[in-house]
Amino acid sequence: MKFVQPLSRGVLLPIGGAEDKTGQRLILRHFVELCGESPRIAVIPTASAFALDTGDHYCRIFTDLGVRSVECLHIDDRQHADQTATAARLEQVNGIFISGGDQLKLTSLIVGTRLGAAIRRRWHEGIVVAGTSAGASAMSRQMIAFGRSGAQPSQRMVQLASGLGLADNLIIDQHFTQRQRMGRLLTAVALNPGMIGVGIDENTALDIHPDGCCHVVGVGTVTIIDGRQLEYTNIHRAKRHDPLTVTGAPVTLLTCGAQHYLSADVHQSTTY
């Protein structure tokens, strides 16, 4: 029996939230450029508590940036997300933009529906998927649903749930330096040994190419904790809010222009 890996993926562009929307709009412009000469973008504002406004806002920004075809997918409930017609609205786009808000609201409505499957399939077919804040967290399969701030990891610091499943080996966190999320990302890596934690600052994005090569866009830092090299964690011994021991997982900090190679494993649908 052979395991045949999917042959191609699109670019993944997780953004750490609070990206510039009024000035040079470096990150949003970069997303539009990634979509090619004739960008056709779908905005999914479902994570937002004010989804109508959030959707309109991003649609206006992308139109301002010269995109002729932008549409907003407003999702009312799981039944709506599960309709074939809803999923079909992604067939003609070459970029999907997922807004911020509450990642658990987004995934409660979309994960496990035809729309969730269509986002994944279209990305595997090569289109670009960008997401900011909650939209960045929701990209991974093991998603940080919520958690506490602080530099120190502890066993109960983070709550995981299922995300969209675009990157099986990544766990993405956002507003990273601004909200002191080092502790919760380390905890997430300890709970998911073998995975790579990616913490993205505000107004900062990580452009991840299908071959695993990635570079930083924006003003802040991207922090990578490579749990594939985890030597030891006492997460099964530490109780509740005890601090954790985590050893061996190298930490990499990248800033604008820096390149890093996450290895092709990151984009395997399942790692064997």
Added chain:
Amino acid sequence: MKFVQPLSRGVLLPIGGAEDKTGQRLILRHFVELCGESPRIAVIPTASAFALDTGDHYCRIFTDLGVRSVECLHIDDRQHADQTATAARLEQVNGIFISGGDQLKLTSLIVGTRLGAAIRRRWHEGIVVAGTSAGASAMSRQMIAFGRSGAQPSQRMVQLASGLGLADNLIIDQHFTQRQRMGRLLTAVALNPGMIGVGIDENTALDIHPDGCCHVVGVGTVTIIDGRQLEYTNIHRAKRHDPLTVTGAPVTLLTCGAQHYLSADVHQSTTY
């Protein structure tokens, strides 16, 4: 581009813990029979706080049941689990038995190592994997690491982590009726929409065949919550210990001899 699904899997036999070890040993005997005419079994007692004793105990039971080749894999640390020689010890077996204890201890030591990959690969090659209690929970990819008892689901009731990844769409819980775990399984399904929650009673097992057809062995009940049909959950709105709303996910209760079809999806390495 095509997604080619793995063609075969072995039988998966999650056991709800406290299986009969001294009487008829119906479940353990069933596992041995599943391994074929010449069973060669590896016992992985890593979850246990008394791994040496636990390993010896199961080795003696399987020897009593007529198995000529039983060996115990004692894993000291992640480096040991990551050695090629450790993983190679699974090459000749046709059954793996994973003991109870603490699933987070097991996964902290094994997930993301060569041994973890070998368990998955060998199962995909068709061997049987059984696990009891912690060993049953650890089979799924989204693993219940720990949580609270009670019938009522609430947002903070359950902590998830990465398991061995044998069944991507299942979330397995054990000691199910005995420890009142309906609430935490419902919460786990709400956190992972589209997945199937499987709650297994003590001294009870679910024999899951590669085609998704499964049947119950033992004295208790297996409870299945099919989150693929989840209509709505307010998990993004409910705070901390508020009770949750979960609608539309059918609940099925099966007892000894009952058959059920989980659909082939359950065994896809990734569902699209």
